[in-house]
Amino acid sequence: MTMQENRNHPGIPEFFAGKTVALTGATGFIGQLLIEKLLRSCPDIKGLILLIRSKKGKSITERLQKIIEPPIFDKLRKTRPEFASKLIPVSADIEKPGFALSDEDVQLILDEVNVFIHSAATTKFNEHLTLSYAVNTNGVHELLKLCRKIKNLHAFVHISTAFSFCDKSFIGEEVYPTGWDYDKLRTSMQRMSDEMVSDLTPDIVKDRPNTYTLTKAFGEEVLVKEGEGLPICIIRPSIIGSTYNEPIPGWCRSLNGPTGHFIAFAKGYARLLCARSDHYLDIIPADFVVNGIIAAAWKTALSGRSDQLLSKVSTTKYHASLPKNISREQLQLLGYTKEDESVSVQARRKSIPIYHIVTNPKYALTISRMASSMMHHFTRYPVDNALRLPENVIVISNKFLYRTCAFFLEYIPACMFDAGLILFGQKPKLLRVLRLLSSAMTALQFFLYNHWEWDEGSTLKLQREMSDRDQKEFNFSKDDFDLKLFIERYYMGTKRYVLKEDPLGYPAARRHLWRLRVLGWIFQFCVFMITWRILIPRSQLARNLWHLLTSFWSKFLRFTSISSNLSRFKMFH
Numbered sequence: 375m376t377m378q379e380n381r382n383h384p385g386i387p388e389f390f391a392g393k394t395v396a397l398t399g400a401t402g403f404i405g406q407l408l409i410e411k412l413l414r415s416c417p418d419i420k421g422l423i424l425l426i427r428s429k430k431g432k433s434i435t436e437r438l439q440k441i442i443e444p445p446i447f448d449k450l451r452k453t454r455p456e457f458a459s460k461l462i463p464v465s466a467d468i469e470k471p472g473f474a475l476s477d478e479d480v481q482l483i484l485d486e487v488n489v490f491i492h493s494a495a496t497t498k499f500n501e502h503l504t505l506s507y508a509v510n511t512n513g514v515h516e517l518l519k520l521c522r523k524i525k526n527l528h529a530f531v532h533i534s535t536a537f538s539f540c541d542k543s544f545i546g547e548e549v550y551p552t553g554w555d556y557d558k559l560r561t562s563m564q565r566m567s568d569e570m571v572s573d574l575t576p577d578i579v580k581d582r583p584n585t586y587t588l589t590k591a592f593g594e595e596v597l598v599k600e601g602e603g604l605p606i607c608i609i610r611p612s613i614i615g616s617t618y619n620e621p622i623p624g625w626c627r628s629l630n631g632p633t634g635h636f637i638a639f640a641k642g643y644a645r646l647l648c649a650r651s652d653h654y655l656d657i658i659p660a661d662f663v664v665n666g667i668i669a670a671a672w673k674t675a676l677s678g679r680s681d682q683l684l685s686k687v688s689t690t691k692y693h694a695s696l697p698k699n700i701s702r703e704q705l706q707l708l709g710y711t712k713e714d715e716s717v718s719v720q721a722r723r724k725s726i727p728i729y730h731i732v733t734n735p736k737y738a739l740t741i742s743r744m745a746s747s748m749m750h751h752f753t754r755y756p757v758d759n760a761l762r763l764p765e766n767v768i769v770i771s772n773k774f775l776y777r778t779c780a781f782f783l784e785y786i787p788a789c790m791f792d793a794g795l796i797l798f799g800q801k802p803k804l805l806r807v808l809r810l811l812s813s814a815m816t817a818l819q820f821f822l823y824n825h826w827e828w829d830e831g832s833t834l835k836l837q838r839e840m841s842d843r844d845q846k847e848f849n850f851s852k853d854d855f856d857l858k859l860f861i862e863r864y865y866m867g868t869k870r871y872v873l874k875e876d877p878l879g880y881p882a883a884r885r886h887l888w889r890l891r892v893l894g895w896i897f898q899f900c901v902f903m904i905t906w907r908i909l910i911p912r913s914q915l916a917r918n919l920w921h922l923l924t925s926f927w928s929k930f931l932r933f934t935s936i937s938s939n940l941s942r943f944k945m946f947h
């Protein structure tokens with residue numbers, strides 16, 4: 375019998391009624407949306423305990439005020455103005471042992487929490503391995519220690535990434551071995567200076583593009599090796615874009631993922647994208663991710679512990695590939711291991727429920743189609759004060775060609791622009807922006823050249839098990855998903871919420887684009903005339919070409935006047 379058929383199962387809002395949810399990463403993009411959605415769609419929830427650290431001189435209560443400030447909370451502000459009374463901030467730093475929680479806060483968590491959602495992570499790709507490990511891997515270890523002591527824990531939802539095993543092209547619903555003993559690696563790193571760790575990082579990361587994906591994979595391995603007996607599930611979203619529908623369409627707030635590039639192209643800072651044009655970019659709306667997380671918490675709580683499924687799982691042996699540059703002995707000293715895993719660990723790799731929240735090639739857009747629909751939006755809804763026309767973005771897959779073109783089409787104009795700014799007594803800015811973009815482009819490169827496909831079996835099953843009402847209220851189905859509309863909303867949201875531009879500024883922005891277009895024509899005409907003036911007196915070939923062109927032009931004019939006279943003649947006879 376499916377869960378939908380079993381009428382004894384509560385629906386999602388009924389399940390959360392009277393329950394307390396703990397959340398890490400509450401100040402983050404997803405954390406903020408989760409808080410809003412849980413309060414809005416599960417009105418009888420008892421409370422949310424938010425694990426927040428103080429940062430940049432801001433206390434946790436000040437940071438809580440910031441969390442609920444944005445327009446995504448406007449609906450709640452209208453319908454339930456007292457909603458903030460359900461939010462309990464506690465001070466927690468994931469990098470510290472035991473999260474540096476106070477004794478009272480630990481007690482509160484142990485007594486009250488029913489569902490734990492772990493969303494905190496350092497999402498910077500090029501983060502130092504030590505810090506990335508501390509947050510994305512050791513954070514999970516510390517959290518499991520805490521969760522074991524919680525009196526009434528129904529579900530532990532861990533947010534990972536669809537790219538944690540991006541060294542594979544088909545990604546199944548299992549936690550593959552990284553080949554590393556993450557704990558031994560941690561001890562090795564503790565004995566090393568930061569510089570030594572940086573030097574060894576490429577050998578440790580190896581087939582992955584960055585420290586982020588490796589430490590997130592370790593985080594999943596922690597769940598396998600240390601999470602036995604707990605009601606765990608893993609959510610793996612792909613590239614999270616803006617919201618599609620709720621609480622408002624197009625909500626986004628940082629330059630992460632593709633947002634930074636959208637802005638760079640819309641503003642005309644960049645013209646070239648180094649990518650494979652037939653590559654699929656797997657972007658998923660943030661509200662789908664949030665709804666998937668809530669539904670997975672509900673399902674996990676109702677299904678019980680994941681190890682109850684152990685008997686159903688076959689135990690195949692895994693062989694992870696060995697990093698190559700440094701010697702096997704050195705790697706083994708660091709924590710690379712060939713030891714066989716126990717049968718129960720091998721089984722748990724496949725038994726923990728994993729939900730891929732992805733578009734998959736069936737629904738995703740190729741880069742070239744995305745670029746052409748983006749350019750359409752750039753001109754239809756132009757950003758304010760664009761530097762150049764955003765109409766001619768070129769996708770180049772050859773890296774050498776890209777670098778050559780970037781030099782002429784991006785760097786030289788940027789130098790000229792910055793020189794102009796200096797002449798007018800202003801600070802140069804374009805070269806800095808280009809340097810940042812180039813660093814972002816390098817960091818994102820791997821994701822623009824490789825293809826992945828994910829197993830979505832459990833995600834689709836989860837959707838089927840939800841009631842019709844819950845499927846609508848907590849929607850993450852792609853059945854009625856219009857990817858083009860989503861991309862349009864994403865771009866509009868970037869303009870409105872990240873650039874903080876008034877959409878009513880369109881006519882002025884459009885006039886500005888026209889000025890740029892006319893300036894462009896004048897510039898091209900001048901370049902043409904100057905080159906011509908230099909070439910005509912010096913080259914016979916240029917003179918022949920000129921004669922050819924002018925004679926073609928006069929023939930063309932004569933032909934058009936004859937044909938228009940002919941048509942007039944036909945009209946009268």
Ligand SMILES: CCCCCCCCCCCCCCCCCCCC(=O)SCCNC(=O)CCNC(=O)[C@H](O)C(C)(C)COP(=O)(O)OP(=O)(O)OC[C@H]1O[C@@H](n2cnc3c(N)ncnc32)[C@H](O)[C@@H]1OP(=O)(O)O
Nearest residue numbers: 497498499535629630631632634635745748767814817821
């Ligand atoms: C017409 C054209 C349309 C075509 C569309 C195609 C667009 C292609 C885009 C490609 C997108 C591919 C995305 C793949 C992502 C895979 C995701 C895996 C999913 C996840 O699980 S992770 C979550 C997402 N995480 C990120 O996106 C983090 C990315 N950022 C970084 O890793 C680092 O910030 C970066 C970019 C390596 C720079 O690091 P660093 O040099 O150390 O500098 P800072 O981090 O301190 O930042 C300095 C400065 O840069 C700004 N910044 C941050 N990110 C970007 C960005 N993507 N683009 C431009 N600028 C960026 C940052 O805000 C700072 O600005 P300040 O003004 O504060 O100095």
Ligand SMILES: NC(=O)C1=CN([C@@H]2O[C@H](COP(=O)(O)OP(=O)(O)OC[C@H]3O[C@@H](n4cnc5c(N)ncnc54)[C@H](OP(=O)(O)O)[C@@H]3O)[C@@H](O)[C@H]2O)C=CC1
Nearest residue numbers: 399400401402403404467468469493494495497535611614
């Ligand atoms: N955004 C994306 O495209 C994708 C994200 N994911 C995953 O989804 C989850 C949420 O991502 P998202 O919301 O976008 O990330 P954000 O970068 O927006 O937020 C990260 C959160 O983690 C918190 N955090 C980081 N370090 C610490 C620390 N030492 N102590 C306490 N809190 C800390 C941050 O708090 P603070 O404000 O204090 O820094 C912030 O609340 C992450 O696990 C990420 O790996 C997966 C796929 C794609």
